[in-house]
Amino acid sequence: MASVKLVNATKVYDNSVTAIDRANLSIEDREFVVLVGPSGCGKSTLLRMIAGLEDVTSGEILIDGKVVNEVPPRDRDIAMVFQNYALYPHMSVYDNMAFGLKMRKMEKSQIRRRVNEAAEILQIREYLERKPRALSGGQRQRVALGRAIVRKPKVFLFDEPLSNLDAKLRVQTRIEINRLHKTLRTTMIYVTHDQVEAMTMGDKIVVMKAGVIQQVDSPMNLYGNPANKFVAGFIGSPSMNFIRGVIDSGKTPHFKSGSFSIPVPAAAMKKMKRRMRAEIILGVRPEHIAIEENAKPKHGSKAQPMTVDVVEPVGNETLVYLRSGDIALCSRTSEAVAMKSGQRVGVLFNPSKILFFDAKTEERVA
DSSP states (O other): OOOEEEEEEEEEOTTSOEEEEEEEEEEOTTOEEEEEOSTTSSHHHHHHHHHTSSOOSEEEEEETTEEOTTSOGGGSOEEEEOSSOOOOTTSOHHHHHHHHHHHTTOOHHHHHHHHHHHHHHHTOGGGTTSOGGGSOHHHHHHHHHHHHHTTOOSEEEEESTTTTSOHHHHHHHHHHHHHHHHHHOOEEEEEESOHHHHHHHOSEEEEEETTEEEEEEOHHHHHHSOSBHHHHHHSSSSOOEEEEEEEEOSSSOEEEETTEEEEOOHHHHTTOGGGBTSEEEEEEOGGGEEEEOSSSOOTTOOOEEEEEEEEEEOSSOEEEEEEETTEEEEEEESSOOOOOTTOEEEEEEOGGGOEEEETTTOBBOO
């Protein structure tokens, strides 16, 4: 098993485009780490740098404490599973899984033992004599996983391995990879653009944007304590609601944006005393917005009047999209609702769950 460490790892292409900018990251032995971010953020490039498939412009990459910048991929003792299964169509499943071991001149008995062990773990023993064309997409992906497992590497690298699967197979294979990590107890680094995959799979999540690591944390800390507006908006589905406004001092400080006026919790105000009248961004997640269905909120209620735009029942929950002038919000409830488009309602925010971000830097301030 192995630890992986990046120290100011940077990748600049010949056209002066910086793909990875001074990445610092420590991955412990046996940890499952997920690199997540939108397309073009550099997550796959970072994975390929660890694998040795991309040169490091500056900085260092260490595996088990050893700098591997100049070590070729075959000597890094890693195994990589790609989005494309890349199976040999003329070979059986057994031969596809055994190919790398045969190239290493391993004894036939040892090859057979390793392939059978991997096939047992992945529940594909009955397919060992089949050709890839006789397998489903999910079965092919398991063969690709098996080909990596038989090598018994120090580190497993996954580059969006579920992207070619349908929704049901994605969930099933995601569970299998999680189970695989617990069985093999090895270091795994997994790349995805799907934040649901990231939240459900990783011990630790690395959120990236434009080649820069934004935050490294546990799934729940990322969700509840995002470092900046980008992380807050990227993690969570539907994403966090954002409203631009100002903090207005008075007997009770309020966040104001147009007709919106929301009391600011005292705990938050301690960190924002110098931001009076300065533009700021309020963030609140859909599940922290409650709706009063009365057309006119009760006297004394702190509910903000809004109009229902769209109601989306999605089985175990309902999403309600609301509008008031330029402000658009999404609320999530676990209950079925009878609201209709155009209905006037009152909206209440959970004050203990409101976050504030600097309007210029987008860093979290409270």
